[in-house]
Amino acid sequence: MVKTDLYEYPPELREEFEATEAIQFRDGSSATAADVWHFMTEIAPKRYPFAYTQKKYAGVRLSRDIHLPSAIKNHYLLLTMNDRITRSRENGAPVIFVQGGQSVDPYYAAGGIALRPASVGLWARGRHEGLGLNEEVVRQHKQKEKAYHAISFEACQTAGYENIQEGGLPIDMVAPFTCLRCSDISYGVEAHRHGPNKAVKLMNIDYPMRHQADKTWAVEYFAQNLRRLTSEIGKLAGREVTDADLSKEIRLHNEGRRLAIETAELWWSADLPPTNGVDRRSLYQMGGMEVHGDPSASLTVLRESHAYIKERVNKGIKAEGVVDKPIRLFVCGSCVFPNDFRIEEAGAIIVGQDNHWSDISTLVEEDGDPYQNLAHAILSYPYEQSVEVRAAWTIEQLKKSRADGVLFLYQWGCNTQSAIARMLCDTIKRDTGIPTMIIEQHEGGSEQSEQLLNRVNAFIEML
């Protein structure tokens, strides 16, 4: 089918964009800004027309903040996921399925590539070319239904089952931290154990529950699990993993985490929002170093973006399409978030999310035993603590981000977040007076339903 009416980057932007920095990849290769421009203007519109949709509320559409190089580079990295991951795997890097909201330092230290459920979906998406927006959404739904058939229609998410077991993605290992944040991981891990694709190795990185970060036994136990993990990935990658490898990786990832924290603090301090909500989320998430399947690439873009955000904040430059004094919303919960485009149209903006921010904002000690340091950091993730501790941390983020309201969203069937939502929101409301709203979501599509929109818009009007 011939795709028409696709978005086009303004040609006059080319010179300005091509003067920006190259993206450096983990394998030593790079993509110059000219390479990125060529791909995004000549190749991607043909291979991935859905991203060039003109539908203003489509969640996957390209950012229109075209003077922010990271906006274009982030899309470039997302749209080249299949090309890059496939090539890296062919060159011997095993691909490991992990959980969202966990750090990925040990996976990369051992020579692997760690992908959470959403990233596995992006890799799979890249294998289907020429699809328009609706065709792409239908493809995703069909795949998802296969997973629900295999797991349970009551599962909230499907832990990548549709792509790993049913879709033929060559994932080498399923090895998530088994923290309680998502109930779909327990469904998913069990489903993978019984799935038809026997080539997928299964390994649980056992996470001690109930606020154990200060218990020596728990740190040592989890550190042993991490050693087991790097050793197993090392076997797949055909290399021995040393403590120095992990120390080096921790330093690299800490740089990403620090940059994301500094970027967030800059963003939050600004009188006028320096980016729209989608670009803000991408920038913060790059600090987790997982989102592009290549920490070096994410870091390059994040370093460059940090300078841009600093300049915008210092000069009082506001992102295009955002109102001057938007209502500031902080989003809690896993997996789902409201449509940024609709929220901004209603005069608000999302300033932060607790989910991935929990691990991104947790720095790892760099001196001493890297496994123990990493274990201690991972066991300290605020998101994984008791509701009281998580609420105290969330309140801190609300103050930093100057949030006016809290939206707690969770996927229908999420047994964890649904149980936490009420208590967390009540605590926030009691201790800060900030209004909160809980929404259970169960929908696919690209633009968000009227039901959800109605609730969010009414909440914004109330604020």
Added chain:
Amino acid sequence: MSLKRNFFAGVDVGSLAAKSVILEDGKVFATGLVPSGFDSVESGLNALNLALETAGLKKEDLTYIVGTGYGRVSAPYANKAVTEITCHAKGANFLHPTVRTIIDMGGQDCKAIRIDQDGAVVDFAMNDKCAAGTGRFLEVMAGVFKVKLEDLGALSLSATELVPMSSTCTVFAESETISLVARGEKPANILNGIHHAIANRISGLFARVGITSDVFFSGGVAKNTGMKTAIEEALKVTIVKPEIDPQLIGALGAAVLARNFSKKQGLWS
């Protein structure tokens, strides 16, 4: 010197009905209510045209129009779109400034809204995935008993006892009702049970937002006297009597907002 008259309209396109209210000088000047059709733009226009016709006005006579309800996103005739939660708050406050809590039961959802003295929303909660307590649910029940929707309330109030219902799920309640009828239970008693089951169910929404007097009941379901009585019993409150059709409150609030917005924009003084 002749002073220009200012008219403001609110158009509320819901899932079952489209409503419009025209205000002049802080008074309801005309109203329109039509069933919602497939085309929400057309439904909204039909409701608006009906009110205009009743008032003897043309669309050009309107200073400002606010669209609300689920059809607000497809309301090219409106100057601005606002959610019906905000509009019900403004509408109830316009009629009764002492109202602090609103129960809005419409065609496809049910809301608990707490407001302040100015009619601003302080907190609200809505049914999420369940159709219990909605007009659509009651439509299904009216279908089971083969009675008109507007007769459900009176029939329920003629009950001699309450038949307990174990489910408020629209689908399961329908099958449960059919089996209760087959067992010889009287329709009025079953309906009494249904109304109380729904009232108890939606009282959960008020556990979240709280109840402060005065309490107002809006939306199409508010015309159901059986439901009103059941809610008063479940929430232990007395619902204030509306001066106009409670189904029009969202449109009324939209018209109030139309007046406020247009004044702020300097379109009149």
